[in-house]
Amino acid sequence: MTIKIGIVGYGNLGRGVECAIKHNKDMELAAVFTRRAPESVKLLTEGVKVYPYDEIMTKKGTIDVLILCGGSATDLPVQTPELAKAFNVVDSFDTHAKIPDHFKVVDEAALLGGNVGIISVGWDPGMFSLNRLYAGAVLPGGHDYTFWGRGVSQGHSDAIRRITGVKDARQYTIPVEEALQEVRDGKNPELSVREKHTRECFVVAEEGADLDRIKEEIVTMPNYFSDYDTTVHFISEEELMKDHKGIPHGGFVIRTGSTGWENENNHVIEYSLKLDSNPEFTASVLTSYARAAYRLNQEGQKGCKTVFDIAPAYLSSLSGEELRKHLL
Ligand code: NDP
Numbered sequence: 001m002t003i004k005i006g007i008v009g010y011g012n013l014g015r016g017v018e019c020a021i022k023h024n025k026d027m028e029l030a031a032v033f034t035r036r037a038p039e040s041v042k043l044l045t046e047g048v049k050v051y052p053y054d055e056i057m058t059k060k061g062t063i064d065v066l067i068l069c070g071g072s073a074t075d076l077p078v079q080t081p082e083l084a085k086a087f088n089v090v091d092s093f094d095t096h097a098k099i100p101d102h103f104k105v106v107d108e109a110a111l112l113g114g115n116v117g118i119i120s121v122g123w124d125p126g127m128f129s130l131n132r133l134y135a136g137a138v139l140p141g142g143h144d145y146t147f148w149g150r151g152v153s154q155g156h157s158d159a160i161r162r163i164t165g166v167k168d169a170r171q172y173t174i175p176v177e178e179a180l181q182e183v184r185d186g187k188n189p190e191l192s193v194r195e196k197h198t199r200e201c202f203v204v205a206e207e208g209a210d211l212d213r214i215k216e217e218i219v220t221m222p223n224y225f226s227d228y229d230t231t232v233h234f235i236s237e238e239e240l241m242k243d244h245k246g247i248p249h250g251g252f253v254i255r256t257g258s259t260g261w262e263n264e265n266n267h268v269i270e271y272s273l274k275l276d277s278n279p280e281f282t283a284s285v286l287t288s289y290a291r292a293a294y295r296l297n298q299e300g301q302k303g304c305k306t307v308f309d310i311a312p313a314y315l316s317s318l319s320g321e322e323l324r325k326h327l328l
Contacts, residue, residue, distance in 0.1 A: 003294045004030040006063040010041050014069035016283025026317045030063050060086045065290040084109040084117040088293045090286050092122040107304035116297045117304045121289045122282040128253045130307050131271040135255035142257025145183045147175035151249025159224045163217050165209030170244040172200045186256045186266045199230040202244055204237050249278035288315040
């Protein structure tokens with residue numbers, strides 16, 4: 001028997017989940033739901049139907065887990081609690097400051113419906129959060145460092161696009177190599193925002209636009225760029241499409257700490273990700289947590305959970321017996 005998955009929202013993440021299901025033989029794509037006209041959404045999988053979001057409640061009982069692929073800003077705060085009343089759900093909610101509130105409303109809804117809702121799944125929050133937890137538990141008296149990049153920040157790219165005279169833009173967040181090396185060497189540096197990351201922007205300007213003004217507006221933009229060393233390159237639309245159409249990302253979670261009676265021995269724990277496609281990787285993480293949501297619910301569990309609450313064996317398609325063979 002396969003786990004029947006429904007995808008809610010068919011953007012980058014939705015398509016990524018569809019690809020991930022193809023590589024997980026214990027799962028099948030049962031349906032896709034969209035708020036747009038269903039006929040405008042073209043799936044990769046043959047024989048699967050796209051339904052209007054408004055009809056989703058009629059599918060209750062026919063889908064084991066819904067993977068919610070909407071945006072964190074306005075989609076998930078509404079959709080996750082709404083759908084957790086009727087389905088097991090998994091989402092990638094990544095507005096860090098609002099995770100506690102999101103947990104509370106999803107918990108209430110999932111308890112009411114007798115379902116499992118796993119929130120904030122992905123790589124950050126998600127795999128990075130887990131690795132920070134593991135490292136912190138093992139080396140309690142240590143220092144945590146997270147570096148992001150090299151990768152495209154959607155939020156920063158959008159901020160540049162809002163500047164008058166900008167047609168399109170792509171912004172890369174880049175870790176500062178020297179800072180990364182100091183951390184890896186166990187020097188425990190105190191690093192300012194500027195010392196950890198730089199920002200590189202590729203901008204397509206409208207014809208006749210004042211390039212000096214656009215550049216000035218970018219590098220001085222509060223919250224986004226003013227605290228960083230930022231470089232701006234003006235390029236053509238063709239160059240942007242050719243060289244910058246991917247959505248790569250990644251980063252490093254590092255914890256340094258010491259052990260021994262006098263803290264005489266130092267240790268460095270490092271987890272790193274180098275992702276060609278941020279949404280496809282995030283989707284793959286979501287898919288493995290959908291398996292966990294299904295299994296937990298089969299065991300009678302309900303309510304909201306985060307990656308911290310899920311034992312690793314629940315993520316794997318292998319049985320406990322098979323997994324134990326791989327302990328070493
Ligand atoms: P997209 O903008 O590609 O898609 C979001 C939603 O927009 C879709 O589900 C879709 O819903 C809707 N949409 C409207 N018009 C279109 C269109 N023309 N083409 C495609 N979709 C459209 O966002 P992503 O999939 O890239 O990311 C979704 C969220 O994932 C982000 O907001 C982010 O918060 C989160 N994320 C989390 C990560 C983590 O590590 N935890 C990492 C990466 C992302 P509908 O079909 O209903 O119209």
